[in-house]
Amino acid sequence: MKPADWLDRWKQNRIGFHEPGVNTYLRQYLPAFNLEPGDTIFLPLCGKAHDIAWLAQQGFQVVGVELSGIAIEAFFSEQGLHYLQSESGKFLLRKSGNISLYQGDYFDFPQEVLTECKLIYDRASLIAFDLGDRGRYCEYLRSITPPQTDMLLITLDYDQTQMDGPPFAVSRTEVEQLYRSHYQLEELVSNDVLDERPRWRERGLTALTETVFRLRETKHQ
Ligand SMILES: C[S@@+](CC[C@H](N)C(=O)[O-])C[C@H]1O[C@@H](n2cnc3c(N)ncnc32)[C@H](O)[C@@H]1O
Incomplete structure (x- = not known):
């Protein structure tokens, strides 16, 4: 998937990844990170997720980055929020209260935008990249977030020969390879979710596992 392909998906409203409500795991596991109101949470590849608004309602500063202006405008309009728009380097920033979407x-x-970041929330971001780009995604993430930034990571794993991505299959072993040199990994939960996604069964999948990880940074060079 190239940037142009994602932009086309938004234009054509082919956004099967978008959840109709707040992510269940986010609600369940956010308290484990012991954040304080006012702390900054970063959502790489944020789409128009309801999670953005929910996190802002909990009192956090929410920073998201997203390629598609359609997605960002839809987010504010669907949440009934007015925003101010300005240019910020290579980005167009839309801001409403404690939500800043780039x-x-x-x-x-x-990196300057994330100097106060306390948590990275990655739902459908790592798995949006194919194998060739995932390492680059992780390295860049670490380079722009401060030391001791924890992460809540949600992945999907399935037999990649049965279906093309995105979302791409990311195994626990791969998560370990990508992150273990700098993070301590804890698997919070792992569920078989194929019954909840019958469309994917029709596309040929025989198993689909969703896994939630808590990552705590151990080293930052
Ligand atoms: C699978 S969706 C996940 C969206 C969101 N995290 C969610 O849970 O709904 C991936 C998103 O990343 C955006 N995206 C893809 N590549 C990007 C890039 N290089 N920079 C910024 N956004 C990107 C796409 O437009 C798409 O909205």
């Missing part, structure tokens, strides 16, 4: 390419996102 339109542009994640790989250009500036």
Whole structure:
């Protein structure tokens, strides 16, 4: 998937990844991170997730980056929020209260915006990249977030020969390979979710596992 492919998906409203409500795991596991109101949470590749608004309602500063202006405008309009728009380097920033959404390419996102970041929330971001780009995604993430930034990570795993991504299959072993040199990994829960996604069964999948990880940074160089 190239940036243009994602932009087309939004234009054509092919956004099967978008959840109709707040992510259940986010509600369940956020308290485990012991954040304080006012702390900053970063959502790379944020789409128009309801999670953004929910996190803001909990009192956090929410920073998201997303390629598609359609997605960001839809987010504010669907949440009934007015925003102010300004240019910020290579990005178009739309801001409403404690929500700041940057339109542009994640790989250009500036470190300065995240100096106070306490948590990365990755739902359907790592798994949006194919194998060739996932390492680059993780390295860049670490380069723009401060030391001791924890992460709540949600992945999907399935037999990649049965279906093309995105979402791409990411195994626990791969998560370990990508992150273990700098993070301590804890698997919070792992569920077989194929029954909840019958469309994917029709596309040929025989198993689909969703796994939630808590990552705590151990080293930052
Ligand atoms: C699978 S969706 C996940 C969206 C969101 N995290 C959610 O849970 O609904 C991936 C999103 O990343 C955006 N995206 C893809 N590549 C990007 C990039 N290089 N920079 C910024 N956003 C990107 C796409 O437009 C899409 O909205």
